[in-house]
Each structure stands twice: as structure tokens, then as C-alpha cells.
Amino acid sequence: MQINKVSVFTIIKHLRKNGFTVSKKKINKKKISLSALSRTFLSSLIIILTFFTIPLFINLTKEKTIFSKNYENNSKKDLKKLLKKQELKLEDGLDKKFLFEDIITFDERPITSVRLSAVTIEELFKSTNYNLEDVRENKLVKPISLTILPAEITQIENSKKRKNLFIQIILPLVIKENNNIKTDRNRLFSILNKSKNTRSENNWLNEKFKQYGVVNKDLSTLKIRMDEIPTSMAIAQAAKETGWGTSRFAQEGNALFGQWTWSGDGIKPSDAKDDSTHKVMKFNVLQASVKAYQRNLNTHSSYKDFRSARAELRDDGKKLDSMILSEYLDKYAETGREYVKILQQIIRQNNLTDFDDAKLLPLSIELESLI
Helix, strand or coil, rough: CCCCCCHHHHHHHHHHHCCCCCCCCCCHHHHHHHHHHHHHHHHHHHHHHHHHHHHHHHHHHHHHHHHHHCCCCCCCCCCHHHHHHHHCCEEECCCCCCCCHHHHHHHCCCCCCCCCCCCHHHHHHCCCCCCCHHHHHCCCCCCCCCCCCCCCHHHHCHHHHHHHHHHHHHHHHHHHHHHHHHHHHHHHHHCCCCCCCHHHHCCCCCCCHHEEEEEEEECHHHHCCCCCCCCHHHHHHHHHHCCCCCHHHHHHHHCCCCEECCCCEECCCCCCCCEEEECCCCCCCCHHHHHHHHHHHHHHHHHHHHHHHHHHHHHCCCCCCHHHHHHCCCCCCCHHHHHHHHHHHHHCCCHHHHHCEEEECCCCCHHHHHH
16 A cells, blocks of 8 residues: 655645644744853853852861861860860869960970080080079079970989089079069059050950950959969979979970870870870970969969969068968879978978079070070
8 A cells, every 4th residue: 555645734734724723833043042041151150159169168167177176176285285174174264265375386486406415504504604602692593595404414413413403494494484474564564554555555465364364354363363483482393393304204395394284295194094194294395384384373273372372472562482372382283281391391491582583684695606
């Protein structure tokens, strides 16, 4: 059977003949072109925005994580980790975030620390006429700031010689830090005596409020906390905590005052229990250890009575007496009152109060070149 091919026009003609309406649909090419262009543009915009916002979101998340680690979680820095732990027992409402930031910055400075031998240090002291008998008489200390204790100090059998060398090393560091506090304290009193402060003075005050953990910008609290530590008391505590510079903590980590940390970067005591997580904080330089020690006494809640007793001596116009103030350090060690008795014994037996009114000489170019 043969099938005839029927054209489209024949079909249309047949449909019209039987009453059907057949119309040709017009295609709006311009409309289709615009619609396609709109979809293309919208898709491109979505893709561009996606690639643009994803990095921002990642950076924001990263910054949030870093901030959290710096001040709350697993920081690499001992002092920041120390601030996280409740064991620090800072006073209620204390702003902990900035307490040790300046000390951390100081300790992280790029500095070449050289461990000089005990013989070299003794020769240095001799060549600069720095000896303790002269200091006791003239009350002047050569500004020799060593960064690390000599390893040979552990081998000096003569106890007097070992103690004298330790005192000579620590004395300038303690006085230097007290001078820094004294300078700040003088500026504070200058600001308090003015009816109106400049912007730089207000900025300085805000910085000190943070460093000393003073909430509500209370000037009276800042005045009590921003004060010196008696030189004799600081030396006695350093001697007690380090065995006159011979302890492993002092030798390996410049730790002069046995401050604890709970981070993984400290030095674990050999007699610590297996389940104990605390370690002894370590520093890059000795001066940072002194800074942290003074900030600790000036902010820690355990030493609130110490600061009150110091303020009373100031109000009465009396000198800072280490024998009086050491009475309030019973919480510094687990031995309590026994610790205080040992400190006072060290102060008396070594006549350390002779150094309480000693002054640090200016650092000359000649002396600086020898260090």
C-alpha cells in the first residue's frame, strides 16, 4: 500500500475548512535573548559572591578561634595559659585579659641571650668595681643586667661566695623593675593632682587599669596596686625558690620565683604526682621573671592583705619594711607560716635590708659594651 506524504499546508487547509482556527505562534526572539542574559548574569553574580564571601567567612572563623585560643583555651604562652586557670584566683571582677600582656611582649623580644660562665661574670663585676660591700656602704648598684644565670653557680662550694654572686646578679634586676613601677607611680600621682587630663594621660591610665586588672577604672585601687616590692623581700624569695640560683627551674627556665603554670611549655617538678598538671613557668630572660613576680604580688587575690599593709605604711609615711610585709606571704607556698619564717631568716642572716634603699646607676656606654 502506498502512503502519500501530506504537507503541513494541506493539513492546515483541511482544518480551516472544517471550522478550526490555526494561527502561527510568533516567537519573541528579543524576549528570549533578554531572559537568557538575565539568567546568565544572575548565575554569574551568585558564583562571584560565593567565592568572595567564603574566604571572609573562613577568616572570620579563624580570627574568632585565634582570639579564643589566646585568652581562653590552648595558648602556647605560659602566662596566657596561667590567666585561664581558676587556680590563679584573681579578685572577683578582675579583667584578666591584659594583666601580663606587656610582660609577654617583653619576654618575646628578639634578644641574644648568652650564658656567661661564673668566672666571666665575676671578672665583669670586678672590672666594673661592682661588689656588695661597696653597695652596702654607698647604696649604689652598677646596672649590669644579665639574662641567664651561670651554670657553674651550682658548683660553687663556698656558700657565701655563691650567695654573693646570686645577689649581685638579681639585685640590679629587682631595682630596675622597682624603678619602672616608681616612674609609673609618680606619673599617676601627677595625673591625680590635675583637674583635667590630656588624651595621652587618659590613654596611659586606661593601659595601666588593664595591666593591673582594675575594674571600673578605680583610681584608689590602682594606687594601691601600682607600688614597689621591697628589694630585700624579692631577693629572699628568689633565693628560697631557686636555692640561691641552683634549682633546675632557675637554670633551665630563668624561673626565679617558682610561679606555676598549667600549659605544656613549663617545667614539671620532679616530685610532682603523676596526675598533677601544674608546671613551673619558664622565661626567656631573668628580667621577665622579675616582672611577672611583681605583677603577681600586685594583682593576685592571695596577696590582698600584703597590698593593704603596704598601703598603710605609705599612708603613715614609713618605708616599706620587708620584715613586716613578708608576714602576709603565707599563701605564697603550701608551707604557710613556715615559709614566712624562712624568708625572714634569709633576710636577717644575709642583711638584705641593706639593699632596700640602694639606687641603680645610669647605664653608661662603656658598661653596656661589657655586658
